[in-house]
Amino acid sequence: MSGTRALQKEKTRQAIINAALAHLSADHSFSSMSLREVAREAGIAPTSFYRHFDDMEALGLTLVDESGVTLRELMRQARSRIELKGSVIQTSVDTFMEFVERNPNIFRLLLRERTGISPAFREAVAKEIEHFKEELSEYLAQESNYNPQLAYTLAEGLVTLVFNAGAEALDMEPEERKALKERTILQLRYLTLGAQQAVKLESDTAKEAS
Amino acid sequence: MSGTRALQKEKTRQAIINAALAHLSADHSFSSMSLREVAREAGIAPTSFYRHFDDMEALGLTLVDESGVTLRELMRQARSRIELKGSVIQTSVDTFMEFVERNPNIFRLLLRERTGISPAFREAVAKEIEHFKEELSEYLAQESNYNPQLAYTLAEGLVTLVFNAGAEALDMEPEERKALKERTILQLRYLTLGAQQAVKLESDTAKEAS
DNA sequence: TAATACAGCGTACAATTGTACGCTTAACTA
DNA sequence: TAGTTAAGCGTACAATTGTACGCTGTATTA
Incomplete structure (x- = not known):
């Protein structure tokens, strides 16, 4: 492990997390946030989200x-x-x-x-x-x-x-x-x-x- | 006022309010509640909702x-x-x-x-x-x-x-x-x-x- | 009684959502 | 090097959403 592959995966995982955190604000809560929104912000396809988390709750x-x-x-x-x-x-x-x-x-x-x-x-x-x-x-x-x-x-x-x-x-x-x-x-x-x-x-x- | 008309209106208004209150629970918050859901529960058409409230926020x-x-x-x-x-x-x-x-x-x-x-x-x-x-x-x-x-x-x-x-x-x-x-x-x-x-x-x- | 107002309905439409499925391509393993 | 694995993508689809629009029937008003 810790090869190029796993490294890249970890990187997008972080991108997802950061995207979610970035979208939090006074008038945007996590529960009002859609999977697609996060994916968009993280720069990945909606379906790619599932490679990292089961669903929004897991995130x-x-x-x-x-x-x-x-x-x-x-x-x-x-x-x-x-x-x-x-x-x-x-x-x-x-x-x-x-x-x-x-x-x-x-x-x-x-x-x-x-x-x-x-x-x-x-x-x-x-x-x-x-x-x-x-x-x-x-x-x-x-x-x-x-x-x-x-x-x-x-x-x-x-x-x-x-x-x-x-x-x-x-x-x-x-x-x-x-x-x-x-x-x-x-x-x-x-x-x-x-x-x-x-x-x-x-x-x-x-x-x-x- | 206070005629049959206004009375009926008040009645459905209350129906809407009650529907909304009834739908609140541990795993169903107001913000996660849709206009259509409330309307359904209240027994009116979705569009009729607007005869009583501007939008969900007003309700x-x-x-x-x-x-x-x-x-x-x-x-x-x-x-x-x-x-x-x-x-x-x-x-x-x-x-x-x-x-x-x-x-x-x-x-x-x-x-x-x-x-x-x-x-x-x-x-x-x-x-x-x-x-x-x-x-x-x-x-x-x-x-x-x-x-x-x-x-x-x-x-x-x-x-x-x-x-x-x-x-x-x-x-x-x-x-x-x-x-x-x-x-x-x-x-x-x-x-x-x-x-x-x-x-x-x-x-x-x-x-x-x- | 005739005209008007208005609560409620149905239809319609464009957005957006979650996610199933199969493909590609690059990294890994043997 | 040949075969396998898996991250990421695009397409697709059924649900659901808010709401614009015009109609209907009845209570109200003149």
């Missing part, structure tokens, strides 16, 4: 997978930034928003297919977001003295808030986006603060009882 | 509007339940989840078109959710001593968390759903608790400064 799942890779890199980036700069929440939100601004189409893909028509898609996206939650959950449990359950609940809340803010930011002007960002940061602070408070209240009552 | 916006009515009734219901039972958060979440379970298709419509292809749709849904945020915001400001800004930020966070939980609940088994509900309630508590804490911290430092 879509590949796209979701690829965007998962991008997302995980995002997390790594955020982590190293946090080590440099300190403020966890601020840095995380900044990094995430930067990602959304730079890859609006990938984000839109996840956003739409999360609630889309295809169960396979929904599941795939849910899995990607789950990754996010679990990584953050571990981080929180390690960093602070949350028990695993509380850490997960907190992480889930944080991810939900950030992810949603990203979704809303897509349609916004820069200044509006800035205000949203600030509110989001506050919400994350409140959530974290409240969780800490809950831990404290629990341990206080435990002490009183002893 | 969609009407649906969003109608679901807004349902949502607002939901809020009213929640409020009267709270007066009866007391626990604000628990009751709100219960009521909301009940709504989602009872009107999954309406909820799916909002969920999907919120991030959909049509700017008009996105805006319409955003507006409905905004209603939610603002009503809750007012309620919070009145009930507690939050300033308007903080109240809004808090309300936004709460609505985001609940709405999202509803979205995830759609695909879940009852027991999984129950666990989600419990986590959501915790998240709402933390958020509220954190906001109160923030207010307290502020007023404490203000006192020290004086």
